[in-house]
Amino acid sequence: MYKKIRLLFSLCLLWSLAIAVQAAPLRMATTTSTQNSGLLDILLPAFQKQTGIEVHVIAVGTGKALKMGRDGDVDVVMVHAVAAEEKFVAEGFGTDRVQFMYNDFVIVGPNNDPAGIKGVKSVTEAMTKIQGSQSKFISRGDDSGTHKKEKALWKAANIQPDGSWYIEAGQGMGKVLQMASELDGYTLTDRGTWLAYKGKVDMSLLNEGDNQLSNPYGVIAVNPAKHPDTNYADAKKLIDWVSSQAGQELIRDYRLHGEPLFIPLLLK
Template sequence: MRKLTSALWLSTCLVLPVFADEQKPANPIIKMATTTSTQDSGLLTQILPNFQKKTGYEVQVTAVGTGKALKLGENGDVDVVLVHARADEDKFVAAGFGDQRYSVMYNDFIFVGPEEDPAKVKATKTTTDALKQIAATQSPFVSRGDDSGTHKMEKKLWDQAGVKPAGEWYREAGQGMGEVLQMSGELKAYTLTDRGTWLATMDKSPLKIVLEGDKTLLNPYGIIAVSQKRYPDTNHAGAQALIDWMISAEGQQAISDFKINGQSLFTPSADPAEVKPATEPAKTN
């Protein structure tokens, strides 16, 4: 396994095991930056070994907020990004940092909070009404506060509600989704979470779902190879191989098959027009 020199990679990299036995691609290491939700939910740990066994590539994953993941791509520190903030993904590609955005999957955001529901969020029907209720009652709310896709969505929802959250009741954690859910449970606070991470952690939480199903809470994920034109040393072949697998019938089925307590955490959403015909990836000694 190639030794990593960057302090960032040494401190945050999740290295998934390699299962290919004999041959590997000429450049077998793929560096991927992604969101904490794909790690905290357990999705990547479940599905990536299938890709690695089939292709001989080794995927090294750094899980951070979407903003930080895209910044790693902008700096040429990774080969591919898997994130969930469509407007920022489009800007990333338009600015020439990435080649093309591919749809991979989606789930949705939900609001969770204490069972007592002091803000009476369960009685509301829209995110706007829910957030107005939380602010009006100054009920504790924990924000990711980390420029992640979830944090970006939260800020957008506050704006739509016409509320600028501030004060002791509103806390910015600067942490990943798993940590924020734990903190919210301890503080009996409300928070916004992706459904995948919630399903993976709900058995350990005293919180309950208080609002779901609003059409504004859809949470799509996209995957983008970092531009080889801008960064010639990027492992573009590996990044594209991973993308092709993720949006293939095999990859999409692996995403669909990932379940907790019988519930799928993500729904595949690849565009059939972007999927290449199934072929065996070429390998070299």
């Protein structure tokens, strides 16, 4: 009898552990801009309804998201910095990378536009005008995809930003927009977060449209060859789902203020 009880207890324990493992959420590191846009509030419940997989979101900058992937702290990353993504995969930390949507960056700033960048077609010229006028510029300063893009734009303008006019916040996109609004400063933001916040801040969209401002997003599974404990199976399901017709249609149809926040890249 005692042996039967022990066997029954062991079987129940194993069954409970199997359920716990199966129910463990998929860990995804993504950017604050993706989170702030509200898109994940549409995408992830639909994914869970179809697959039963819950996704636990950790919103950080792209640099930190990729580091979490390198360290095996998450199962999948959703980021927007092409060169950093390609390096992550080339070094063997990521696999099954898919670019699945894009939007663009824009420069927003004070309504009175003291640097005079409104209508300027070249983003390089706009950055030069901001620096030349010593107008306040609020930088993410957090190694995010937006911060990486900003640094590339300063480099293209042959400017090393420093001085009291240049403020590194070390914050996510939503908080930086709020800071820029309070300080009457300019900032670089992805269009999605701008649309989500423009009714909450006293600012205007002042520069857009340059090809340098393109902003593609990628989703990458953490390589199980590097981290065998990663939940690769569910990460691959998420990648396949956001790339599917259903996922791409949700991305296409998500709008704020009547405008699309992201454009799907794989919609048939």
